[in-house]
Amino acid sequence: MSSSTKNDRAAWLLGPGAKCAVIPQPRTRPWKLVLLGPPGVGKGTQAELLCRELGACHLSTGDVFRASGASRCAASPAMTEAIRYMLQGQLVPDSTVWQLVRERSGCLHCGGGFILDGFPRSLAQATALQQLLIDESISLDGVIFYVMPVEDIVARLSGRRTCQRCKAVYHLTGRPPAKPGICDNCGGNLIQREDDKPKAVEVRMQAYQQVTASVTQFYREMSLLVPIDARGAANEVLARTVTALKARRN
Ligand code: AP5
Numbered sequence: 001m002s003s004s005t006k007n008d009r010a011a012w013l014l015g016p017g018a019k020c021a022v023i024p025q026p027r028t029r030p031w032k033l034v035l036l037g038p039p040g041v042g043k044g045t046q047a048e049l050l051c052r053e054l055g056a057c058h059l060s061t062g063d064v065f066r067a068s069g070a071s072r073c074a075a076s077p078a079m080t081e082a083i084r085y086m087l088q089g090q091l092v093p094d095s096t097v098w099q100l101v102r103e104r105s106g107c108l109h110c111g112g113g114f115i116l117d118g119f120p121r122s123l124a125q126a127t128a129l130q131q132l133l134i135d136e137s138i139s140l141d142g143v144i145f146y147v148m149p150v151e152d153i154v155a156r157l158s159g160r161r162t163c164q165r166c167k168a169v170y171h172l173t174g175r176p177p178a179k180p181g182i183c184d185n186c187g188g189n190l191i192q193r194e195d196d197k198p199k200a201v202e203v204r205m206q207a208y209q210q211v212t213a214s215v216t217q218f219y220r221e222m223s224l225l226v227p228i229d230a231r232g233a234a235n236e237v238l239a240r241t242v243t244a245l246k247a248r249r250n
Helices: 043-054 061-070 077-088 094-103 105-109 123-135 150-158 198-221 234-249
Strands: 031-036 057-060 113-117 142-147 160-163 169-171 225-229
Touching: 031 043, 031 198, 043 057, 043 113, 043 142, 043 169, 043 234, 057 061, 061 077, 061 094, 061 113, 077 094, 077 198, 094 105, 094 123, 105 123, 123 198, 142 198, 142 234, 150 160, 150 198, 198 225, 225 234
Parallel strands: 031 113, 031 142, 057 113, 142 225
Antiparallel strands: 160 169
16 A cells, blocks of 8 residues: 555445545455454554554444545435434444445455454344355454453543544544644544543443443354453554464464
8 A cells, every 4th residue: 555645445434336545455365354342442543553554444334424424415314313323322223234334345355454343243243244254255364352441441432532534533641643633644623523422422331231242252152252452552452463363373
């Protein structure tokens, strides 16, 4: 991938009708990964770092909903409903999430590999993904499961700021931008996500405990789960992740 042009992930964010600005370099053994873990544990941050390190594309379902919410184009009724769920901190219905992943399944064949972030999030989604992967002859290399105490997670969420334009993620104290309120990458304004307000955070944590935790058991039983301690600086967590992944391949 050219260092001067960032992959805008257009085919993922906008759907299969859109073309990515940069197609990742094909790899001989592209990484095919899923990231799991509670809201705010650092999945998006690690996904971005892992993409740079491994050359794979970051496929986040949350980013698809946020991109649709920010777009001026009229969203479909299902997408409008999905965004309403997201803003309240609730999980979007499985049928809507599945429809958007199914439409974008071409991204799973990206020559650079992929990192699914935020999907699957329920047992029904995990089962549906597994069948899709079998149908398309794709094998996952691993399912990274980030783990951290709840009080540290709440601190990460309350200090998170996101670039309105390029979606880069910062933290007021943990990963501050060079200039307060301004994105280092593109100069866009940094904002607090609507679902990072305390009420929505509470709902998201409950949804995670009730529904998403069963997904870890699904992948544990398939011997794909790779638990990683998410405490410490982002680069330390990245190093831990890469070491664990490479150990699986050796
Ligand atoms: P989604 O976008 O997937 O959000 P999430 O899983 O709740 O995760 P977050 O993005 O909140 O956190 P993260 O783990 O990525 O942490 P981050 O790296 O930003 O989903 C949003 C919503 O969409 C859902 O609630 C749901 O409504 C809907 N949705 C999406 N997918 C769905 C699905 N499959 N089914 C149903 N509904 C779905 O880090 C957090 C903060 O910590 C940042 O400020 C960051 O800078 C900081 N930080 C990270 N790492 C470190 C570190 N090591 N040291 C210091 N600071 C750090």
